[in-house]
Amino acid sequence: MHRTSLSAAVAALLTLSSAPLLADPNIPELDDVIVTATRTAVSVNDNLAPVSVLTRQDIERVQARSLIDLLRGLPGVSFASNGGAGKQASLFLRGTESDHVLVLIDGVKVGSATAGNVAFQDLPVEQIERVELVRGPRSSLYGSEALGGVIQIFTRRGRGQGFTPSFSATVGSDNTREASAGVSLNSEHGWFNANLAHADTDGFNSCRGRASPGAGCFTDEPDDDPYRNSSLTLNGGWRFEGKGDLQANFLRAEGRNAYDGSFVNESLWRQQVLGTRLRLQASENLVLNFSAGRSEDLSDNYGAGVFKSKFDTRRDSYSAQGDIGLGEQQLLSIGADYNDDRVEGTTAYVEDSRDTTGVFAQYQGQFGAHELQASARNDDNEQYGSHTTGGLSYGYAFSEGLRLIASYGTAFKAPTFNELYFPGFGNAQLKPEESRNVEIGLRGHGGLGRWEVQAFQNRVDELIAYDAAIFAPGNVDEARIRGLEASWAASFAGWDLNTSLTLLDPKNDSAGSNHGKQLPRRARQSGRVDLDRRFGDFGFGLTVAGQGKRYDDLGNRTRLGGYATLDLRAEYSFSPQWLLQGRVSNVADHDYETAAFYNQPGRSYFVTLRYSPAR
Incomplete structure (x- = not known):
């Protein structure tokens, strides 16, 4: 991809939506444009933030089984999962806490206001068109939660012009059955897309725990833990020729999740996102964006079939932003956001909004x-x-394909409702967690492909943890996280190679016995290699992903061994529209854990049939 100037990005901003994926997805240049890092349309090469972009083509090429499967091993990314499909998963971005990443779906902020985390395991990969992952602090643009970075998920969009249907079906290990079907209608001025998906699996035993203290899930339930997920996405819009566009999007995913637990072991859950955005080209040098959205995180929890609790959170958000072209290759953006969080359920919080x-x-x-x-x-x-909060980035282009980047940013994370108000536990005097991040990187592209090396240090203060002196959460912890990220993507002799490596020093910097210990569930080394090759109508690929040893606790007493897994995949296009795919995950049937006592999938087999006229 050739480097373009900022003026080209401004032109893209003035002629496209602020979410350029809603324009004709067949235009290949759109793959080079991102919107999450700066809240404006910027080419990948001109963006100064470290970003990973995954498209629908990437999702289908690697035959990703979940969003977790898709993101694992990317630079700065690691997961800890409490079992197999649908089980609670925590994402650690650049070694920060699992609630230090802001997640957007089509521009709408999502996540639980009570617990502070995002149910990555419940976001169906068949409903995803594109993912933009920005590493490093972005509170100066997005506010709370963007301490470790931002992940924006764009839901499915139709391809091509006119009426286009699509279909997929998957069967596999653990009695897995999945299906999706969608239709899209695209014209010069308008678009509409609808996609249904369903996944059902018998699963396997999530936890090898025992009914005693220190035994993981504190119960012994050696049964399979099934998971069900049914989802619907709708999105559409209209372009006003030369004046802007109006768009709306909707995602609903709901299902049932069984797991191992001493108090609750089953949940009926729902994730829902509704958003709308209006873009107006007010003048040649001014674009106005107005958006509104609502996200819901709902769960009814049961133990042995008996209702135990209900937690429902709703997050409403409203935004206004103006992008002003100040002259050649200069852009000023100003804006305002309003967010309202509300909590309902069986637990009576001191404050519920x-x-x-x-x-x-x-x-x-x-x-x-x-x-x-x-x-x-x-x-x-x-x-x-x-x-x-604030941020400052500087880039210097040594040549067309080589750039040096340095940046500094501050960020914060607001306390959750549980930390502030949970009966008998919350502390209403908590202060936000704060961070200071500095980094320097070198980025290049050309005959050797695209590569990037980034070194950073992030100091996080006022971390919230249980304070025995007050028998409640307090701002008592600190962390110092240093890291080196590297990635390389290249094509040679017909092979496509994508690699990433993260070296991390996630250090507990708090006073006391845990000073200098490694932060829980973060590995010092992690990486991923994807290698793919086509032979006419046949395709073959493999993924190797792994992590070094970690610890499951603050005191570094419970060690989790390092691991690496090998996945193999193949596909055959027996017509331009039909694709048959097969995947074997964890080929060596390696036993490993990302959270103590919680099992991970062994060797698994999956076969998928896909249909799309616009393939």
């Missing part, structure tokens, strides 16, 4: 070989008051 208002500004400019991005934001929350 709170709102936050944030205002921000960002400048992007390019001056010959030099590029500058600067941003600042202030968030005013009715609970913890005002908080200001």
Whole structure:
């Protein structure tokens, strides 16, 4: 991909939506444009943030079984999972906490306001068109939660012009049955897409625990733990020629999850996201964006078939943003966000709602070989008051394909409802967690492919943990995380290679007995290699992913061994529209754990049939 100037990105911003995936997906240049890192349309090469982009083609090529499967091993990314399909999974981005990553679905903020995490395991991969993963602090643009980075998921979009249907069906190990079907209608001015998906598996025994202290799930339930997920996405919009566009999107995923637990061992859950966005080209140098959205995280929890608890959270968000072209290769963005979180259920919280208002500004400019991005934001929350964050990035292009990048950013994470208000546990005096991140990187592309090396250090203060002195959560912990990320993508002799490596030093910097210990469930080394080759109508590929040893506890007493898994895949296109795929996961049937006592899938087999006229 050739490097383009910021003026080209501004032109893209003025002619496309702020979410350019909603334009004609057959235009290949759109694969080179991202929107999450700066909240504006910027080419991959001109963006100064470390970003990983995964498209629908990538999802189908690697035959990803879940969002977790798709993201694992990417630079800075590691997961800890409490079992197989649908079981709770925590994402650690650059060694930060599992609730230190902001997740957006089609621009709408998602996640549980009570627990503070995102149910990655419940977001169906068959409903995903594209993922943009931005590493490093982005609170200066998005506010709370973007301490470790931002992940934005774009739901399925139709391909081609006119009416286009699609279909897929999968069978596999653990009595897995999956199916999806979709239709899209695209014209010069409008588009509409609908996609249904269903997944059902008998699963396997999630936990090898015992009914005694320190035994993982604190129960002995040696049975299979099934999982069911049914989902629907709808999205559409209309382009007003030369004036902007209006779009709307909807995602609903619901199902049943059985797991091992001493108090609850089954949940009926629902994830729902609704959003709309209006883009107006007010003048040649001004684009206005207005958006509104609502996300819901709902669960009814049972133990041995008896109802135990209900947790429902709702997050409403509203945004206004103006992007102003100041001149050649200069762009100023100013905006405001309003968020309102509400909690309902069987637990009576002292406070069950709170709102936050944030205002921000960002400048992007390019001056010959030099590029500058600067941003600042202030968030005013009715609970913890005002908080200001900022970011500064500088890039220098040595040549067309070689660039040096340095950046500094601050971020924060607001306490959750559980940490603040849970009866008998919460501490309403908690302050936000704060971080200071500095990094430097070198990025290149050309005859040897695309590569990037990034070194960073992130200091996180006021980390929230249980404080025995007050018998409640307190701002008592600190962390110092250093890391090196490297990635390389290239094609040679007909082979496509994608590799990534993360070296991490996730250190507990708190006073006391745990000072200097490795942060729980973070490995010092992790990586992934994808290798693919086509032979006419046949395709073959493999993925090797692994992590070094980790510890499951703050005191580093429970060791989790390092591991590596090999996945093999093959496919055959017996017509331009029909594709038959097969995958063998964990070929060596390796036993490993990413969380103590919780089993991970052994050798598994899957066969998928896909149909799409626009393939």
